[in-house]
Amino acid sequence: MAAKSSRLSRFNVASLTLGLAFLYLPILILVIYSFNASRLVTVWGGWSLRWYHEFFNDRAMIDAAWMSLRVGATSATVATVLGTLAAVALSRGEGFRGRMLFSGMLYAPLVMPEVITGLSLLLLFVALEAERGFWTVTIAHTTLTMCFVAVVVQSRLVSLDRSLEEAAMDLGCDPVRAFVMVTLPLIAPAVLAGWMLAFTLSLDDLVIASFTTGPGSATLPIRIYSEVRLGVKPEINAICTLVIGLIAVVIVIASLASKLSSDRGESAAPL
Amino acid sequence: MSARRIFSRPARFAAIAPYVWMVLFFLVPFAFVAKISLSQTAIAQPPYTPVFSLAGGWSSLSDAFAALSPDNFRLLLSDDLYLSSYLRSVVVALTSTAILLLIGYPIAYGMARLPRRWQGIAMMLVIIPFWTSFLIRIYAWVNILQHDGLLNQILLALHLVSTPVVWLSTDSAMYVGIVYSYLPFMILPLFATLTKLEPALEEAAADLGASPREIFWLVTFPLSLPGVGAGSLLCFIPIVGEFVIPDLLAGSKSLMIGQTLWLEFFTNKDWPVASSIAVVLLVVLLLPLLLYDRLQRRQLEESR
Numbered sequence: 001m002a003a004k005s006s007r008l009s010r011f012n013v014a015s016l017t018l019g020l021a022f023l024y025l026p027i028l029i030l031v032i033y034s035f036n037a038s039r040l041v042t043v044w045g046g047w048s049l050r051w052y053h054e055f056f057n058d059r060a061m062i063d064a065a066w067m068s069l070r071v072g073a074t075s076a077t078v079a080t081v082l083g084t085l086a087a088v089a090l091s092r093g094e095g096f097r098g099r100m101l102f103s104g105m106l107y108a109p110l111v112m113p114e115v116i117t118g119l120s121l122l123l124l125f126v127a128l129e130a131e132r133g134f135w136t137v138t139i140a141h142t143t144l145t146m147c148f149v150a151v152v153v154q155s156r157l158v159s160l161d162r163s164l165e166e167a168a169m170d171l172g173c174d175p176v177r178a179f180v181m182v183t184l185p186l187i188a189p190a191v192l193a194g195w196m197l198a199f200t201l202s203l204d205d206l207v208i209a210s211f212t213t214g215p216g217s218a219t220l221p222i223r224i225y226s227e228v229r230l231g232v233k234p235e236i237n238a239i240c241t242l243v244i245g246l247i248a249v250v251i252v253i254a255s256l257a258s259k260l261s262s263d264r265g266e267s268a269a270p271l
Numbered sequence: 272m273s274a275r276r277i278f279s280r281p282a283r284f285a286a287i288a289p290y291v292w293m294v295l296f297f298l299v300p301f302a303f304v305a306k307i308s309l310s311q312t313a314i315a316q317p318p319y320t321p322v323f324s325l326a327g328g329w330s331s332l333s334d335a336f337a338a339l340s341p342d343n344f345r346l347l348l349s350d351d352l353y354l355s356s357y358l359r360s361v362v363v364a365l366t367s368t369a370i371l372l373l374i375g376y377p378i379a380y381g382m383a384r385l386p387r388r389w390q391g392i393a394m395m396l397v398i399i400p401f402w403t404s405f406l407i408r409i410y411a412w413v414n415i416l417q418h419d420g421l422l423n424q425i426l427l428a429l430h431l432v433s434t435p436v437v438w439l440s441t442d443s444a445m446y447v448g449i450v451y452s453y454l455p456f457m458i459l460p461l462f463a464t465l466t467k468l469e470p471a472l473e474e475a476a477a478d479l480g481a482s483p484r485e486i487f488w489l490v491t492f493p494l495s496l497p498g499v500g501a502g503s504l505l506c507f508i509p510i511v512g513e514f515v516i517p518d519l520l521a522g523s524k525s526l527m528i529g530q531t532l533w534l535e536f537f538t539n540k541d542w543p544v545a546s547s548i549a550v551v552l553l554v555v556l557l558l559p560l561l562l563y564d565r566l567q568r569r570q571l572e573e574s575r
Contacts, residue, residue, distance in 0.1 A: 008381070008384050008385065009384075011377070011381075012380065012384050013381065015377035015378050015380070015381045016378060016381040016382065016385075019374070019378035019381075019454075020396055020397075022454075023396075023397070023400045023451075023454065023455075026408065026411040026412055026414075026415060026451070027400070027403060027408065029411065030411040030414055033414065040419075081288075082288055082289040082292055083289070085286070085288055085289050086285070086286065086290075088285045089282055089283055089284075089285040089289070090286075091282075092282035092285075093282035093283035093285065093286060098290070102286060102289075102293075103568065104564050105293040105294070105297055105298060106293060107564070108297070108560065109297065110505075111504070111508040111509055111560065111563055112508075112509075112560075113508070113509055113511065113512020113529060113556070114509075114514065115512050115514055115529045115532050115533060115549070116512060116549045116552060116553060119304060119532070119536065119545060119546065120300035120301055120303065120304045121296065121300050123300060123303035123304055123307055123542070123546065124299060124300040126317050127303055127317075140296075142292070143292070143293070143296040143297055146289065146292070150289075175281045176281055179281075197402070200402050200403075203404065204404040204406060204407075206405075206406050211536075221404070221406050224407075224410070225515075228406075228410050228519060229519070232410075232413060232417055236410065237414070240404070240407040240410060240411075243404055244403055244407065247402055247403055250402070251399055251402055255395065
């Protein structure tokens with residue numbers, strides 16, 4: 001029974017297959033139906049790009065998509081810089097004043113219900129009399145996604161051989177130089193993966209964006225949500241498929257990056 | 272001084288920027304939530320009173336302090352609507368976490384028993400849906416579960432039902448949505464613990480005559496409990512405050528607390544009540560949040 005070759009029981013195979021089918025079939029169905037020529041979901045009217053055409057003529061949707069892309073790219077960049085710094089501090093700084101509070105604060109947004117994060121940030125922005133729109137959403141998303149970047153980068157830093165940095169310093173590098181010349185290139189794939197993750201999370205967020213945005217600057221999820229509340233529309237299927245396509249590209253790049261790092265004989269960054 | 276120590280000091284300086292950011296945009300905002308939860312709603316800009324302002328000098332500040340009152344919390348306690356929302360959220364979160372554990376564990380277990388080179392691929396396959404938009408995945412289910420959606424078409428074609436079943440706006444639809452969305456959060460911590468288990472332990476138990484069932488319940492499962500805890504908390508806490516899934520998939524008869532907060536804020540424009548709901552929600556979640564923090568920290572220490 002415990003022979004190594006037959007570790008995978010029939011039950012194991014069944015649960016894996018069913019689990020993956022459960023995760024992927026709904027998305028697959030959505031993608032297929034986005035190419036349905038018929039307006040009715042019940043009827044298959046043949047393949048068509050009609051709903052994509054409709055989307056590209058929908059000015060409000062395009063504006064919302066553009067807003068989401070800008071917010072995503074900006075907040076992911078800031079979150080990557082801050083998240084990487086936080087990961088370095090947590091994995092290399094040996095213990096500093098307020099370390100407990102720091103790691104607690106950093107990881108809390110991972111599980112904090114979005115309604116609370118969204119509401120609290122909005123109240124801050126109102127108190128500061130900040131004009132709500134692109135920048136407030138960007139700041140909110142940076143706060144949300146920084147911890148995800150920190151997790152990804154930190155797990156890479158922890159598995160990294162520290163003797164490399166130490167060797168660089170023995171050879172006369174100061175710590176900052178050692179980090180930039182030795183550590184940073186080694187963790188670059190994880191940093192890139194962190195950026196990608198932050199970008200897709202920002203692209204996805206509805207709740208926090210709804211609280212922190214202002215009139216006239218809706219993000220794509222806000223637009224999609226208000227359409228979905230009115231019922232299923234084929235055009236939404238098309239938009240969703242486009243978003244899934246974009247995310248698929250992002251995932252391929254991120255996994256290529258992590259493969260690159262594992263090809264160098266290091267363990268792959270967990271995405 | 273060792274090189275490690277030398278590296279440590281500038282590494283600590285690296286904490287400054289993210290530290291300041293998180294204090295400013297994560298910690299400080301809670302103070303505003305607390306303050307506004309003690310305010311009263313007003314038809315004004317901003318829509319609550321009192322408004323603290325340094326312009327009026329000390330006397331106006333102390334007046335503002337005096338105007339704070341716990342009235343909103345009295346309202347939350349006296350109105351059944353709020354209490355039942357909190358209760359429903361906790362019940363839904365507990366039920367969903369149990370279902371997630373039941374479904375997620377066999378999958379994680381199967382993944383852990385795959386050959387090494389397949390494990391990475393299986394992990395990717397579980398993570399990818401997590402990257403794909405949350406909202407889109409819920410919408411995918413609206414597509415499938417609606418009146419003339421795919422599920423009813425299949426059931427009708429197989430003659431399992433004679434008339435379309437109402438799926439949307441029911442609790443079952445909501446549970447399907449929650450399980451679907453949070454499954455990766457449950458599988459990944461479980462998988463992480465299960466792969467780290469020594470196969471030798473199970474083999475030793477088998478050599479000593481334990482049946483496969485005994486091996487699982489006496490060796491594997493107890494050793495995987497840290498993963499069970501991490502996965503359960505990672506699901507339970509956000510599900511309690513969930514808004515999108517119940518809003519799109521469940522009926523409007525009884526609301527979860529995230530929906531009630533949303534309603535008070537966006538529909539009733541009652542910011543103070545919305546804030547006090549958030550404060551109570553935080554208090555409810557404080558214990559699981561602290562537990563989660565401890566688990567995180569222990570993992571961090573182990574990996575160092």
